[in-house]
Amino acid sequence: xxxxxxxxxxxxxxxxxxxxxxxxxxxxxxxxTLAMINVAVLGTARAxxxxxxATERAVDKLLSALDRAAVVRETVPPAEAIAGLTYExxxxxxxxxxxxxxxxxxxxxxxTLDTVAHLTADRFTALAGGATAYRSIDYDTLNDRIDRLLxxxxxxxxxxxxxxxxxxxGMGVLQAGGFLALLVLLYxxxxxLLPLNRRLAEEVEEKDEIIDRHESTELTRRMMVERLRARNxxxxxxxxxxxxxxxxxxxxxxxxxGLLREDHGQDLGGDSLVYFQFINEATERMxxxxxxxxxxxxxGRSIERQSVDLSGVIxxxxxxxxxxxxxxxxxxxAGWLPTIWGLESEMRQLFQNLISNALxxxxxxxxxxxxxxxxxxxxxxxVSISDNGIGMxxxxxxKIFNMFSRVNKPGAYAGYGIGLTFCRKIVELHGGVLxxxxxxxxxxxxxxxxxxxxxxxxxARKPPPVN
Amino acid sequence: xxxxxxxxxxxxxxxxxNYIHRRRIAEAALAAKVVVxxxxxxxxxxxxxPDDTGHRPAPxxxxxxxxxxxxxxxxxxxxxxxxxxxxxxEPSLFLLTTSVTESDKRRADGIDGLIGYLEKPxxxxxxxxxxxxxxxxxxx
Numbered sequence: 001x002x003x004x005x006x007x008x009x010x011x012x013x014x015x016x017x018x019x020x021x022x023x024x025x026x027x028x029x030x031x032x033t034l035a036m037i038n039v040a041v042l043g044t045a046r047a048x049x050x051x052x053x054a055t056e057r058a059v060d061k062l063l064s065a066l067d068r069a070a071v072v073r074e075t076v077p078p079a080e081a082i083a084g085l086t087y088e089x090x091x092x093x094x095x096x097x098x099x100x101x102x103x104x105x106x107x108x109x110x111x112t113l114d115t116v117a118h119l120t121a122d123r124f125t126a127l128a129g130g131a132t133a134y135r136s137i138d139y140d141t142l143n144d145r146i147d148r149l150l151x152x153x154x155x156x157x158x159x160x161x162x163x164x165x166x167x168x169x170g171m172g173v174l175q176a177g178g179f180l181a182l183l184v185l186l187y188x189x190x191x192x193l194l195p196l197n198r199r200l201a202e203e204v205e206e207k208d209e210i211i212d213r214h215e216s217t218e219l220t221r222r223m224m225v226e227r228l229r230a231r232n233x234x235x236x237x238x239x240x241x242x243x244x245x246x247x248x249x250x251x252x253x254x255x256x257x258g259l260l261r262e263d264h265g266q267d268l269g270g271d272s273l274v275y276f277q278f279i280n281e282a283t284e285r286m287x288x289x290x291x292x293x294x295x296x297x298x299x300g301r302s303i304e305r306q307s308v309d310l311s312g313v314i315x316x317x318x319x320x321x322x323x324x325x326x327x328x329x330x331x332x333x334a335g336w337l338p339t340i341w342g343l344e345s346e347m348r349q350l351f352q353n354l355i356s357n358a359l360x361x362x363x364x365x366x367x368x369x370x371x372x373x374x375x376x377x378x379x380x381x382x383v384s385i386s387d388n389g390i391g392m393x394x395x396x397x398x399k400i401f402n403m404f405s406r407v408n409k410p411g412a413y414a415g416y417g418i419g420l421t422f423c424r425k426i427v428e429l430h431g432g433v434l435x436x437x438x439x440x441x442x443x444x445x446x447x448x449x450x451x452x453x454x455x456x457x458x459x460a461r462k463p464p465p466v467n
Numbered sequence: 468x469x470x471x472x473x474x475x476x477x478x479x480x481x482x483x484x485n486y487i488h489r490r491r492i493a494e495a496a497l498a499a500k501v502v503v504x505x506x507x508x509x510x511x512x513x514x515x516x517p518d519d520t521g522h523r524p525a526p527x528x529x530x531x532x533x534x535x536x537x538x539x540x541x542x543x544x545x546x547x548x549x550x551x552x553x554x555x556x557e558p559s560l561f562l563l564t565t566s567v568t569e570s571d572k573r574r575a576d577g578i579d580g581l582i583g584y585l586e587k588p589x590x591x592x593x594x595x596x597x598x599x600x601x602x603x604x605x606x607x
Contacts (some may be wrong), residue, residue: 244565247565248481248565251565251587251588252481252483252484254588255483255487255588256483256487259487259490
């Protein structure tokens with residue numbers, strides 16, 4: 001069941017909602033990326049700070065070593081000073097080692113560090129009393145270089161810190177903007193969906209009403225079908241009972257007319273024998289009509305359905321009608337027909353009636369040509385039986401299916417006119433409809449449909465026509 | 468010439484049919500004696516009651532109609548089947564019907580003692596066939 005809210009309305013809304021959702025998705029992805037960048041940058045900033053702290057510590061250690069060395073040199077007698085100086089020198093060298101590790105990948109700083117290391121070594125040598133070129137100016141240079149190290153480091157850290165701060169601000173702005181945009185989009189989507197939702201709810205209600213209406217119509221129809229079916233059953237029963245009970249008195253009448261004729265036919269004289277003849281014919285006709293009515297009412301009753309190969313049935317009928325076909329020098333051709341689930345004897349009667357009629361109702365001297373064909377339709381199959389006989393005009397077409405009606409002059413063609421009513425009922429018993437088309441002087445075609453639910457076989461291949 | 472049958476029992480309630488059948492039977496000189504009973508009950512009573520000679524009636528031929536009041540043909544056949552064995556003198560039983568339907572035929576096939584069915588009104592041709600079928604060769 002499809003909801004037919006006006007197509008453009010749905011499409012427009014659907015498109016804008018899709019677009020909005022796409023944009024929201026991109027924003028979310030963007031925010032995620034920003035967050036990741038944030039984390040990365042913070043990581044490097046922290047690394048820088050760690051290094052700065054380590055540098056400060058190492059520099060402090062170096063400076064304190066140098067200071068303490070100077071103090072030792074001034075306060076402790078030379079003999080014991082060596083041990084103290086050596087100790088401080090060790091400390092200084094360890095500090096330098098740390099610094100060189102910290103600046104391993106920094107060629108610019110490495111140069112400064114080198115100078116510091118040299119000057120420190122010289123300073124210690126000088127303090128130990130060794131001869132060096134160490135002068136007071138070198139001491140300033142040493143301090144200067146050390147300061148430079150510290151300052152550069154500080155500058156690096158500060159720069160990093162600034163960068164991070166800027167980035168953080170920028171990111172913050174972007175993220176705030178992103179969230180805002182998201183909120184706006186969500187609101188937009190919500191606004192778009194709201195009327196759609198409302199429309200859909202209305203449509204659903206309408207459809208529900210329609211469904212209810214259909215259901216009640218369906219119920220009424222089903223009840224009517226049941227009633228009609230029961231009625232048909234009643235009529236069949238009635239026809240059966242009526243014809244059955246009518247037979248007995250008719251039989252009695254015929255029997256006693258017969259006796260009357262036997263006993264007194266000669267005595268009555270005159271035209272009495274002729275009268276008996278007329279009576280006999282009339283009662284015989286009546287007998288046949290009642291028998292037909294009886295058989296008609298019994299068509300299809302309480303007989304099991306089975307698989308019926310219609311091609312086979314036609315073969316049998318053609319063979320049964322062999323004498324008639326030969327006598328009229330006619331031909332009967334049949335194409336492929338399906339196998340159906342139905343009543344075999346009745347289908348045989350159907351084809352026998354139609355083919356026999358086609359052979360019979362021709363101009364004197366004309367050779368009847370009968371063609372049976374089968375065509376697939378949307379609802380099943382349509383079988384056609386066409387002939388090149390005398391045809392029928394419109395007035396006749398209306399009447400031919402009526403019980404006991406005859407459209408030709410009495411005596412022109414033998415028959416009692418009951419066959420087509422039987423044929424129609426047989427077709428109806430198989431869920432189909434019997435119809436006819438005819439052109440006077442050219443021929444007649446009978447059609448009957450077979451709904452798909454009685455069909456058992458589909459053509460694997462069409463067998464050659466049967467003659 | 469002796470009639471083929473000494474004693475014929477006709478079980479039918481229709482006066483018209485009985486008149487016609489009696490006549491046809493007489494014309495064909497089929498039976499020396501024809502006894503008519505109007506329903507199954509009367510027929511059974513007749514068959515069970517010894518007559519003046521002290522024996523029970525033993526018709527060689529029974530024509531049985533189906534539609535009768537009090538007890539119809541089928542019910543009669545039920546009881547008839549339960550009667551004591553007739554021995555070698557078991558009557559030939561024919562059903563009289565108005566029209567033979569498939570269901571009637573099937574029902575008839577299932578009954579012992581029933582030789583066949585005849586369509587009313589009885590004709591001389593049918594009576595001839597009855598005589599033929601009464602012969603022991605036919606019955607086997």
